[in-house]
Amino acid sequence: MTTRMLVSGFLMAAAVCAPVLAEDTPLKIGLIGLDTSHVIVYSQLLNDTENADHVPGGKIVAAYKGGSPDLKPSASRVDDYTKQLEEDFGVKIVPTIEELCSMVDAVLLTSVDGRPHLEQVRPVFKAGKRVFIDKPLAGSLADAKAIVALGKETGVPWFSSSSYRFYESLQELKKQDVGEVRGAISYGPCHLEPTHPDLFWYGVHPTEALYTIMGTGCETVTCAKTEQFHVVTGVWSDGRVGTLYGLRTGSEPHKVTVFGAKAVAEQQEGGSYAPLVREIITFFRTGVPPVPPEETLEMFAFMEAADESIRRGGAPVPLAELLAK
Numbered sequence: 001m002t003t004r005m006l007v008s009g010f011l012m013a014a015a016v017c018a019p020v021l022a023e024d025t026p027l028k029i030g031l032i033g034l035d036t037s038h039v040i041v042y043s044q045l046l047n048d049t050e051n052a053d054h055v056p057g058g059k060i061v062a063a064y065k066g067g068s069p070d071l072k073p074s075a076s077r078v079d080d081y082t083k084q085l086e087e088d089f090g091v092k093i094v095p096t097i098e099e100l101c102s103m104v105d106a107v108l109l110t111s112v113d114g115r116p117h118l119e120q121v122r123p124v125f126k127a128g129k130r131v132f133i134d135k136p137l138a139g140s141l142a143d144a145k146a147i148v149a150l151g152k153e154t155g156v157p158w159f160s161s162s163s164y165r166f167y168e169s170l171q172e173l174k175k176q177d178v179g180e181v182r183g184a185i186s187y188g189p190c191h192l193e194p195t196h197p198d199l200f201w202y203g204v205h206p207t208e209a210l211y212t213i214m215g216t217g218c219e220t221v222t223c224a225k226t227e228q229f230h231v232v233t234g235v236w237s238d239g240r241v242g243t244l245y246g247l248r249t250g251s252e253p254h255k256v257t258v259f260g261a262k263a264v265a266e267q268q269e270g271g272s273y274a275p276l277v278r279e280i281i282t283f284f285r286t287g288v289p290p291v292p293p294e295e296t297l298e299m300f301a302f303m304e305a306a307d308e309s310i311r312r313g314g315a316p317v318p319l320a321e322l323l324a325k
Helices: 003-016 038-047 078-089 097-103 117-126 141-154 168-175 204-214 274-286 293-311 319-324
Strands: 027-032 058-064 092-094 106-109 130-134 158-161 181-189 218-225 229-236 241-247 255-260 264-266
Touching: 027 038, 027 097, 027 274, 038 058, 038 078, 038 274, 058 078, 058 097, 078 092, 092 097, 097 117, 106 117, 117 130, 117 141, 130 274, 141 293, 158 274, 158 293, 168 204, 168 255, 181 204, 204 229, 204 241, 204 255, 204 293, 218 293, 218 319, 229 293, 293 319
Parallel strands: 027 058, 027 106, 058 092, 106 130, 130 158, 181 241
Antiparallel strands: 181 255, 218 229, 229 241, 255 264
């Protein structure tokens, strides 16, 4: 299926699901999973009208606590973030996702653990609520495929993205006239979490940045892994090559370099969450995802193929093979 066909399908779905509210009426937004600093950042941007980067159009009013007892980055933070949301932003904590959906116009699924995302999004799709699914989309490629299939089955628009994709510096790089893009290198932090495939946990950020420039069409992936790095090379169907350097020791900046027919360009410093939140609010209004599910799914196949290449001793792995399973 082409990107045009996919976007067309979502436009039709958006037509069926009319805009949630009139433009001048703030959206009531719910949170699922209070175990990430993102819930505080989103609340600051949406609920605090005095914030210099305030994003108008919506307010977080309710939240489902969630949390994963077997994941330290989740279990160690969920209570503090819950308390802060209640005390600083007046967010009502509810016992079930179903009750949350009955109170809001749209949903931010923010659980830091990708593993429960499929089960957490089921009642959201059932309720017909547009939803942004924070990174990582899922804890496995199989779950990512199931989310895409469930979204298509229910006709409920959704999207997932790292904040990196909408960083001002990366969007400026994308606009530069380098001629035909022939390849790119993306590097950034790639900390590992044993409960997730290697790149899913934090390598998803530089992977998202790579796909922001390269788009879809990767056919094969090879990967080398050491204690310090993941080095992943993808070959696109038109001969373009995209390389990911996942960094785990020493300095861990993030940057993309683009190789074009006319010039080579580098991403400059700078980026924030505000552009992503603006995209989310626009999506909640229109139902048109700024990142097609097709692209997100291929990105997760790219990351899974990197793991499979390691298991095969660095051999090339076709993405089509993994997507067909």
